Amino acid sequence: MPPNGPSSESAPSIFPGATISGRFRLVRLLGRGSMGSVWLARHLSLDVDVAVKFIDAAFRDQKDHRSRFALEAQAAARINSPHVVNVLDFGAEASGRLYIAMEYLQGEDVGKLLERSGRLSPAITARIVSHACRGLARAHALGIAHRDVKPDNLFLTGVGASDDEGFVLKILDFGVAKSTQKTSKDLVGTAVGQLVGSPAYMSPEQAHGSLDVDFRSDLFSLAVVAYHCLTGVVPFGGDSLAELLIGIVSKDPVPATRLAPGLPRAVDDWFQRALDKNPARRFASAKDLAQAFHMAIGQHASSATDYTSSSPATVTSRAASAPRPQPGSDTVVNPATARQPSALHPDVSNHTASTGVPLALAQVAEVANVLGIALVGPDGESVAHHSLMGLPAAAFADVTRRVQEALDTFESLESSRSQAFALYFESATVLIRWVESHAVVVIGTEQVHPTVLSVSLNAAASKLQSLAKQAGGAAIAFRSTISSLPDNELSEVSGTALVVRPSPSDPVSDATIARLTQLFAKPLGAVGRLAVQQRLKTGKPTVQAYPEFVKRLSLLIDDPAERQSFSSEALRLVPPVEAAPPVPPTAKSAALTSAPPPTKRLIPPVAPKPITADAKLPQTAPAPAPEPNAKAKNFVMYRGRKIEVDE
Amino acid sequence: MRPDVDALLKELKVRGVASSSDAGEALESAGSFDVDTLCAVASVAAGQLRDIGDVLSAGRLERWYLVTEQQAYYVSERSNSRLVAAGEAVKNAEATSKALHRAGR
Numbered sequence: 001m002p003p004n005g006p007s008s009e010s011a012p013s014i015f016p017g018a019t020i021s022g023r024f025r026l027v028r029l030l031g032r033g034s035m036g037s038v039w040l041a042r043h044l045s046l047d048v049d050v051a052v053k054f055i056d057a058a059f060r061d062q063k064d065h066r067s068r069f070a071l072e073a074q075a076a077a078r079i080n081s082p083h084v085v086n087v088l089d090f091g092a093e094a095s096g097r098l099y100i101a102m103e104y105l106q107g108e109d110v111g112k113l114l115e116r117s118g119r120l121s122p123a124i125t126a127r128i129v130s131h132a133c134r135g136l137a138r139a140h141a142l143g144i145a146h147r148d149v150k151p152d153n154l155f156l157t158g159v160g161a162s163d164d165e166g167f168v169l170k171i172l173d174f175g176v177a178k179s180t181q182k183t184s185k186d187l188v189g190t191a192v193g194q195l196v197g198s199p200a201y202m203s204p205e206q207a208h209g210s211l212d213v214d215f216r217s218d219l220f221s222l223a224v225v226a227y228h229c230l231t232g233v234v235p236f237g238g239d240s241l242a243e244l245l246i247g248i249v250s251k252d253p254v255p256a257t258r259l260a261p262g263l264p265r266a267v268d269d270w271f272q273r274a275l276d277k278n279p280a281r282r283f284a285s286a287k288d289l290a291q292a293f294h295m296a297i298g299q300h301a302s303s304a305t306d307y308t309s310s311s312p313a314t315v316t317s318r319a320a321s322a323p324r325p326q327p328g329s330d331t332v333v334n335p336a337t338a339r340q341p342s343a344l345h346p347d348v349s350n351h352t353a354s355t356g357v358p359l360a361l362a363q364v365a366e367v368a369n370v371l372g373i374a375l376v377g378p379d380g381e382s383v384a385h386h387s388l389m390g391l392p393a394a395a396f397a398d399v400t401r402r403v404q405e406a407l408d409t410f411e412s413l414e415s416s417r418s419q420a421f422a423l424y425f426e427s428a429t430v431l432i433r434w435v436e437s438h439a440v441v442v443i444g445t446e447q448v449h450p451t452v453l454s455v456s457l458n459a460a461a462s463k464l465q466s467l468a469k470q471a472g473g474a475a476i477a478f479r480s481t482i483s484s485l486p487d488n489e490l491s492e493v494s495g496t497a498l499v500v501r502p503s504p505s506d507p508v509s510d511a512t513i514a515r516l517t518q519l520f521a522k523p524l525g526a527v528g529r530l531a532v533q534q535r536l537k538t539g540k541p542t543v544q545a546y547p548e549f550v551k552r553l554s555l556l557i558d559d560p561a562e563r564q565s566f567s568s569e570a571l572r573l574v575p576p577v578e579a580a581p582p583v584p585p586t587a588k589s590a591a592l593t594s595a596p597p598p599t600k601r602l603i604p605p606v607a608p609k610p611i612t613a614d615a616k617l618p619q620t621a622p623a624p625a626p627e628p629n630a631k632a633k634n635f636v637m638y639r640g641r642k643i644e645v646d647e
Numbered sequence: 648m649r650p651d652v653d654a655l656l657k658e659l660k661v662r663g664v665a666s667s668s669d670a671g672e673a674l675e676s677a678g679s680f681d682v683d684t685l686c687a688v689a690s691v692a693a694g695q696l697r698d699i700g701d702v703l704s705a706g707r708l709e710r711w712y713l714v715t716e717q718q719a720y721y722v723s724e725r726s727n728s729r730l731v732a733a734g735e736a737v738k739n740a741e742a743t744s745k746a747l748h749r750a751g752r
Contacts, residue, residue, distance in 0.1 A: 395702070398702060399699055399702065399703070402695060402696070402698060402699050402702070403696070403699065405695055406691075406692040406693075406695035406696050407692065407713060409688045409692050410688055410692070410713060410715075410720070412684060412688060413681065413684055413685060413688055413718075413720075414715060414717060414718055416715045416716035416717045416718070417715060417716050418713060418714075418715050419714050419715060419716060419736070420713075420714040420740065421711070421712070421713050421714070422711060422712050422740070422741070422744065423696060423708070423711045424708075424709045424710045424711065425699075425700045425703070425706050425707065425708055426700075426705060426707040426709060427704075427705050427706045428700070428703050428706070430699065430703075443703065446705075450741050450745070451741055454741050458738075510702075
C-alpha cells in the first residue's frame with residue numbers, strides 16, 4: 001500500500017531532473033492521460049530506464065481516484081504476465097502525489113499503429129489478439145477484469161525491429177480494473193450508471209452502466225479492437241455518445257467481410273459470437289476466444305512463427321493468401337450434405353466434404369475396449385464422434401471441457417501448448433491428443449491396452465494433422481467435416497454398434513440434468529438454473545417423463561426461436577423411449593449378462609466401411625422406431641445398464 | 648511403503664520426482680524442478696479430474712499424465728497421497744507413467 005504522504009499542495013515536484021523517493025530521477029515527460037502524466041525516469045540504483053506514472057494533483061485527494069490508482073498498481077503487479085506491463089514500484093512522492101514505476105516500453109500502441117496503417121493484416125491482428133488474450137487470461141484467472149481494453153492500452157514492443165523479432169504486446173493501464181472476486185478487499189466500487197471504459201470499445205453491459213461487468217466484458221472489447229484492426233473502423237459508431245451506446249446495446253455490426261472482402265467468412269461467425277449482446281453466449285474464456293479467432297482466420301493459435309516472418313507493418317496473412325481447398329483425391333464436393341447456410345452468409349455452400357476425419361476416428365474406435373472417440377473443436381463442441389456404447393457427443397465435450405479446466409492450472413508452471421493427456425480410472429480410460437486446437441478424445445474401459453491405444457491415437461492425430469495441412473488449415477479441414485455430417489454426428493461407421501437404451505422408468509442421469517441446466521441457462525441465465533432446480537426438488541424425471549419435463553421448461557422461454565432451439569437440443573440428450581423387444585435367450589447374451597465388466601471387446605472388430613461422398617450419413621437422435629419386422633436384438637447387462645447389441 | 652524418490656529419479660530418467668499429501672503439500676523430493684508448484688497444481692487438477700470419474704461412473708482416479716510441447720508431468724494417485732514427476736516432453740509418456748504408478752506398491 002502507498003505511504004501516507006502530505007496532502008497539502010507544495011511546490012511543483014515533478015520536473016526533469018527531480019528525484020522521486022530517492023529512487024528515480026525524472027528525465028522527460030512521455031505523455032499525459034486523463035488522470036495524470038507518464039515520465040521517463042532513471043532508476044538510480046538499478047541504472048535502467050523506467051516509466052513513472054503520476055496521478056494529477058487534482059485527483060490525488062479524491063479517494064476513488066487514489067483507490068483506482070492503487071488498484072492499477074496492485075492488479076498489474078499480481079498478474080505477472082509477459083503480456084501485462086510490469087510494475088516495479090508504487091508509492092507517493094514528496095508532495096503526496098501517488099506514482100507507479102513500470103518497465104519502460106519502447107514501441108507504439110495499437111491505436112497509433114492503426115492511425116498509421118488504417119487497418120492491419122489478419123496475421124498481425126491474430127498476434128495482437130493472441131497476446132492480449134494471454135495477458136487477460138492471467139488477469140481473469142485472478143478475478144481481475146481490465147474494463148478498458150482498447151487499442152491505446154495495447155502496447156506493441158519491438159515494432160519496427162528486425163524481421164525476425166516481431167513484436168510482443170503488453171496490456172497497459174489497469175486503472176479501471178475491477179476484481180470480480182467479491183471477497184477481495186481491493187474491490188473498487190463504481191456507482192450504478194457510471195460509465196467506466198472507453199465508449200467505442202465498451203461492452204453492452206458497460207454501456208448499460210451495469211455493476212455486473214466481468215471478464216466477458218474484456219473479451220467483447222477485445223473483439224471490438226480486432227474488428228477495428230481488420231476493417232479499419234469500429235463496429236459501433238454514431239454522431240453522439242447516446243447513438244454509440246444504443247448501437248452497442250442493440251445493433252449488429254456490419255459483417256467484417258463486407259468491409260474487408262479478403263477475410264475468410266468464418267471471421268464473421270467469430271465476430272457474431274464475440275460481440276454477442278448476451279455475455280453468456282460469448283466465448284467462455286480468453287483462451288477460447290483466441291483459439292477460435294485463429295481457427296477463423298485459418299491459423300493455429302500457438303504457432304507464433306506464423307507471425308514473425310516479417311515486420312508487423314508489412315506482414316501479410318499466410319492464411320489469407322493460402323489457396324482454397326479444391327476438390328481432389330482427399331476431398332470431394334458433396335452438395336447434398338453441404339454446410340447449412342450461415343445466418344450471416346446465406347450464400348455459403350462451397351465447403352468441401354472430407355471423409356478423412358471420420359475414418360481416422362473410426363480406426364481408433366476399432367481398438368479393443370474403446371467405447372467411443374470424438375473430435376472436439378476449440379469452442380468445446382463435438383465436431384464428429386463415433387460411439388460404440390451410446391456415449392453422446394455431449395459426454396465427450398463435457399470430458400474435454402473438464403480436462404481443459406483442470407489443465408489450466410498448469411499454466412502456472414509453463415505456457416506451452418498441451419499435446420497429449422491420459423487419465424486412468426478404476427474402470428475407464430480417457431486419452432486426449434490435441435490437433436490444431438481440436439481435441440481428439442477417446443474413452444475406453446479400464447481394459448483398453450494403453451500402448452496400443454496410444455499408438456493408434458497418435459496415428460489418427462497425424463492423419464488429422466495432415467488433412468488440416470492439405471486443406472490449408474484446420475479450420476477448413478474440420479469445418480469440412482461439419483459440412484458433411486448433419487447434426488455434427490458420426491455413427492454406424494463400422495456397421496456394428498452397441499446402443500444403450502435405459503429403461504423408461506429409469507431416472508435421467510446427473511450428467512444429463514447438468515447439461516440440460518446448461519442449455520436452459522443459455523436463454524434464461526441464473527433464472528433458468530433456478531427454474532430447473534425448483535422442478536428437480538420433486539425428483540428427477542424418468543426417461544419416459546423427460547420430454548414432458550423439457551416441454552414445461554421450454555414454456556418459460558419467451559422467444560420462439562430460442563424455445564425451439566432449447567427443446568431440440570434438450571430432447572437430443574435423452575433419446576425417445578422405444579418399446580423394448582423381448583430378450584432372446586441366446587448363449588452370447590446369457591454369458592455376458594452374468595459376466596463382470598468385460599475383459600475383451602463385446603463385439604468383434606469389423607473393418608470400417610469407407611464413407612463416400614454419396615453415402616447416407618445417419619441422423620442422430622431421435623433414434624428411429626423399430627420396424628415391425630426388424631430382427632430381434634440381444635440385450636446384455638453392462639455395469640448395471642441394459643445394453644442392446646446389434647447382431 | 649514410501650517410495651524412494653531418489654531411486655525413482657534415476658529409474659524414470661526425469662528431472663524431478665516428489666511425493667505430496669493429497670492437499671498438495673510436498674513431502675519428499677529429488678531432482679531439480681519447482682516442487683511446491685507442481686504438487687499444488689497436481690492437487691488442484693486432481694480434484695477436477697476426479698469429477699470426470701463421477702460423470703463417467705468410472706471409479707477411483709489412479710494415474711494421469713500431461714505432455715506439453717516442452718514438458719511431461721506424471722501423477723500417480725495414492726489413497727491419501729500423490730507421487731508426481733516432471734521431465735522432458737517424450738513420445739512414450741505411457742511407460743514412465745506406468746513405472747511411476749508401480750513404484751512403492
